[in-house]
Amino acid sequence: MARGAIRIGVIGCGFYAQNHLHAWQDLASEGAALAAVCDVDTGKAEAAGRAFGVPFYTDAATMLAGDRLDAVDIVTRHNTHRALCELAISRGIATIVQKPFAPTWEDCLAIVEAAEKAGVWLAVHENFRFQTPMRHVRRVIDSGAIGAPSWARIMFRTGFDVYRTQPYFYDEERLAIADVGIHVLDLARFFQGEVERISCETQRRNPKVRAEDTATMLLRHRSGSVSVVECTYEARRDPDPFPETLVEIEGDKGSIVVLPGSRLRVSSNGVTTEENVCSPLRSWTTVRWHVAQEGAFLACRHLLDCLQRGVRADTSGQDNLKTYALVDAAYRAAVEHRAVAPEELNESAGAPRSKARGAQ
Ligand SMILES: NC(=O)c1ccc[n+]([C@@H]2O[C@H](COP(=O)([O-])OP(=O)(O)OC[C@H]3O[C@@H](n4cnc5c(N)ncnc54)[C@H](O)[C@@H]3O)[C@@H](O)[C@H]2O)c1
Numbered sequence: 001m002a003r004g005a006i007r008i009g010v011i012g013c014g015f016y017a018q019n020h021l022h023a024w025q026d027l028a029s030e031g032a033a034l035a036a037v038c039d040v041d042t043g044k045a046e047a048a049g050r051a052f053g054v055p056f057y058t059d060a061a062t063m064l065a066g067d068r069l070d071a072v073d074i075v076t077r078h079n080t081h082r083a084l085c086e087l088a089i090s091r092g093i094a095t096i097v098q099k100p101f102a103p104t105w106e107d108c109l110a111i112v113e114a115a116e117k118a119g120v121w122l123a124v125h126e127n128f129r130f131q132t133p134m135r136h137v138r139r140v141i142d143s144g145a146i147g148a149p150s151w152a153r154i155m156f157r158t159g160f161d162v163y164r165t166q167p168y169f170y171d172e173e174r175l176a177i178a179d180v181g182i183h184v185l186d187l188a189r190f191f192q193g194e195v196e197r198i199s200c201e202t203q204r205r206n207p208k209v210r211a212e213d214t215a216t217m218l219l220r221h222r223s224g225s226v227s228v229v230e231c232t233y234e235a236r237r238d239p240d241p242f243p244e245t246l247v248e249i250e251g252d253k254g255s256i257v258v259l260p261g262s263r264l265r266v267s268s269n270g271v272t273t274e275e276n277v278c279s280p281l282r283s284w285t286t287v288r289w290h291v292a293q294e295g296a297f298l299a300c301r302h303l304l305d306c307l308q309r310g311v312r313a314d315t316s317g318q319d320n321l322k323t324y325a326l327v328d329a330a331y332r333a334a335v336e337h338r339a340v341a342p343e344e345l346n347e348s349a350g351a352p353r354s355k356a357r358g359a360q
Contacts, residue, residue: 005033006307009069011060011084012076013039013048015165016098019293020075020125021052022284023300032304036067060084064091071307073125073300074098077168082107085122089114094121096303100178101317101324105345108324112317123303123313124320128183128245129190130302131295133262136277137247140256141191145268147253152192152227154184157235160242163209169233175211177202177330181231184245185326186315188219188227191249194322196220197339200330205234217330220339243292262291 008024010017024034038057039045049056057063064072064087071094074084081102088095095115101108101124115122128134141149163169169179177185177200189195198219202212214232221227239260247258254268262278278290285293299315306313313319325342333340 005031006070006304007033007035007068008071008073009036009038009063009067010034010048011038011063011072011074012080012098013037013041013044013056014075016296017048017075018284019296020073020300021048022282022293023297024073025052026282026284026297027301027304030301030304031308032300035069036063038063060087064088064093069093071096071121075125078103082111085111086114089118089120089122092118092120094307096123096125098125099127099182099320100327101320105324105328108317108321112321115317121307121310121312122317123306124315124317125296125299125303126183126186126315126320126323127292127295127299128187129315130298131245131291132279132298133258133264133277133291134187134190134245134247134295135298136264137191137249137256137258140264140266141249141251145253145266146249146251146255148223148225149192149249149251150225151250152188152225153248154187154191154227154229155246156180156184156231157237157246158233158240158242159235159237160233160240162233170209172209172211174331175209176213176231176233177215177217177327180233181215181217181229181330182323182327184229184231185217185219185330186320186323187245187247188221188229189323189326191247192219192221192223192225192227194222195326195329195342196222197341198326198329198333199339200333202331202334203232203234205232212334215330215334217333218339219326243289 024032036055037048038060042058045056072088074097078100081097085095200217203214204212206213213234217229219227241260249256257265264277265274325345329340329342
């Protein structure tokens, strides 16, 4: 695709889409053209259309047929992702889809295969690895300051009321790992590379939710390094770091610690430095949510740049299969009380889901 304005249609104008809409608007100077919005809820479609000054639709097929779009950005919930991705791909339109990619491994594979067969660019909006503190961590690792990383602890632990903005969480069949663990597992890959095996303990600490709200996972990476990956919506912490991810990484020359408030402490060859890596608020971000909102903006910026250059995104459909495989492997590990290799999914696709409800 030639460099130039990329006409984008956003599908789904609910809670999280507001970040995408603002991001695309802010990226206008870099070549993003928010061209249309769509939501099956007329009120939400109209509100977004009016707020961002673009035509609105209540049917995705009508929007794709009526507006000349280069890309669609699907920000609906996962149960609609496969149908909407396949619709966009069948029209040859570059497709971005929010995490989780789709409800099942088979759905994810089908979307990736459809895109590859049609030669259509496909990416998942996986955004935690784009958050400013996480980019800093990656840069410190790449600088060699801590040597080769061999151990990490990556934590998303909160008691913030996530159910207020996302009430559908109460009824999800798979909750903490599929919703936020997926981001933290992606970070484990981002920092320490691909995973050989994963074990997992899940807990349902809030009796009002149907699925697990807490997971503690242990990953052995192919490099030999180890990650402890934790996520919970039931922590009682003061201060509560929500929505920040906290990180500790050790190498043979030093360590990196991400502390609450976007503080990065680096020890390298016996010398320790600490800096606040928080970036300034954008016009639409707020103090508490800034790290996460800016992560969505930076993910959109990366996706736009890749679309303009006609190159695969870091979080392409293919790449995200590897993160998704860790999610399914974690659920299987919890049910079967053993370490699971993500490759096992290819051998018996789909098996973990049917037992997922037992993983508490
Ligand atoms: N990356 C993150 O940090 C993050 C945070 C929150 C949510 N999310 C993801 O964003 C996605 C949306 O979550 P949400 O909380 O905004 O949900 P939501 O329910 O608030 O919004 C989804 C919207 O999609 C609309 N919709 C459903 N089917 C549609 C269709 N066929 N065509 C057009 N519109 C349709 C709904 O009417 C609704 O307005 C989910 O995949 C969720 O996991 C990501």
